Amino acid sequence: MKPASFEYHRPQTLEAALRLLAHYGDKAKPIAGGQSLGPMLNMRLARPEHLIDLNDLVELDFIRVSNGALEIGAMTRHQRVATAPEVRRAHPLLAAAASTIGHYAIRQRGTLGGSLVHADPAAQMPLIAVLGGARIVVCGLDGQREIDAVDFFRSVMTVDVRHGEMVTSVRFPHLSANSGWAFELFSRRRGDFAIVAAAVTLLLTRDQRLASLEMAFGGVGSVPVRLDVSAVAEAGAMPTEKWVAGVSAFAAQSISLEDSAPIPAVFRREVAASLMEKALAAALARARGETV
Numbered sequence: 021m022k023p024a025s026f027e028y029h030r031p032q033t034l035e036a037a038l039r040l041l042a043h044y045g046d047k048a049k050p051i052a053g054g055q056s057l058g059p060m061l062n063m064r065l066a067r068p069e070h071l072i073d074l075n076d077l078v079e080l081d082f083i084r085v086s087n088g089a090l091e092i093g094a095m096t097r098h099q100r101v102a103t104a105p106e107v108r109r110a111h112p113l114l115a116a117a118a119s120t121i122g123h124y125a126i127r128q129r130g131t132l133g134g135s136l137v138h139a140d141p142a143a144q145m146p147l148i149a150v151l152g153g154a155r156i157v158v159c160g161l162d163g164q165r166e167i168d169a170v171d172f173f174r175s176v177m178t179v180d181v182r183h184g185e186m187v188t189s190v191r192f193p194h195l196s197a198n199s200g201w202a203f204e205l206f207s208r209r210r211g212d213f214a215i216v217a218a219a220v221t222l223l224l225t226r227d228q229r230l231a232s233l234e235m236a237f238g239g240v241g242s243v244p245v246r247l248d249v250s251a252v253a254e255a256g257a258m259p260t261e262k263w264v265a266g267v268s269a270f271a272a273q274s275i276s277l278e279d280s281a282p283i284p285a286v287f288r289r290e291v292a293a294s295l296m297e298k299a300l301a302a303a304l305a306r307a308r309g310e311t312v
């Protein structure tokens with residue numbers, strides 16, 4: 021199928037893009053990498069009358085490290101996030117997760133901003149943003165807003181961006197150098213969207229006890245789910261193999277799942293438990309300085 025007709029605009033500055041978005045309101049849509057919007061246009065699931073191409077906005081393609089945060093421009097491609105040395109140093113979990121998005125060609129075009137706004141519940145970038153307490157910077161002609169990732173994702177493919185606004189960047193707090201971290205996903209074939217994904221960050225004390233733990237799942241609800249681990253992961257606990265098994269079972273039990281054809285909830289929950297067990301073990305190994 022071919023898209024319904026639209027008028028194509030290629031602004032050269034962020035301000036020009038915002039003016040177009042403000043002028044055309046709900047009749048306009050930005051296009052970034054086109055890896056999600058392209059198919060939606062072709063299938064006529066999206067029918068904007070005006071398409072605002074963001075690909076000349078070089079000011080939104082950047083990676084900056086400052087004051088404990090890693091700030092990445094909305095037009096930064098997944099492949100750059102996956103391979104940039106500054107991302108690998110400041111947030112190795114983000115780089116690792118980005119390297120698993122789709123295939124190489126998709127990572128070369130798809131952007132961080134596009135992925136967050138598209139908000140597929142199983143996508144990698146929304147999951148890491150929610151787990152790590154990222155803040156999403158949204159801009160309109162009247163100024164900018166900074167939104168916590170947990171509040172940004174409202175539902176399936178629905179986010180807190182109003183007509184006339186655009187995502188311009190994302191601020192990820194650094195992972196501390198001695199953090200343990202891991203990202204695991206289960207998909208039918210390599211490069212497919214995850215059926216379930218799990219991500220973990222943790223810190224150990226000098227005597228190898230648990231200092232802090234964050235866990236999140238993707239693909240188990242309408243938005244990424246960051247878990248409340250206070251009931252099972254007390255600071256000071258000794259993270260043994262038995263502890264890992266107990267915490268991952270708890271994590272998988274604590275999510276509410278509905279049957280969705282063709283993947284029954286019981287299967288999704290088993291996959292979630294097993295991915296979380298793998299992720300916890302890998303994160304602990306990294307925190308202990310072992311090779312993963």
Ligand SMILES: Cc1cc2nc3c(=O)[nH]c(=O)nc-3n(C[C@H](O)[C@H](O)[C@H](O)COP(=O)(O)OP(=O)(O)OC[C@H]3O[C@@H](n4cnc5c(N)ncnc54)[C@H](O)[C@@H]3O)c2cc1C
Pocket residue numbers: 049050051052053054055056057058074094095120121122123126129130131132133134135137138142143144145181185186187188211212213214
């Ligand atoms: C075969 C295939 C496999 C894939 N596998 C995966 C996968 O495993 N994991 C994964 O996460 N993704 C996957 N994707 C999707 C890919 O990551 C996309 O790049 C991403 O979802 C959208 O990014 P984009 O830059 O292409 O955005 P676009 O497709 O251009 O836009 C997507 C949406 O975001 C809006 N938008 C874009 N940029 C902005 C902005 N700055 N501000 C406001 N709105 C904006 C658009 O209007 C549109 O609604 C896959 C895609 C394909 C085709």
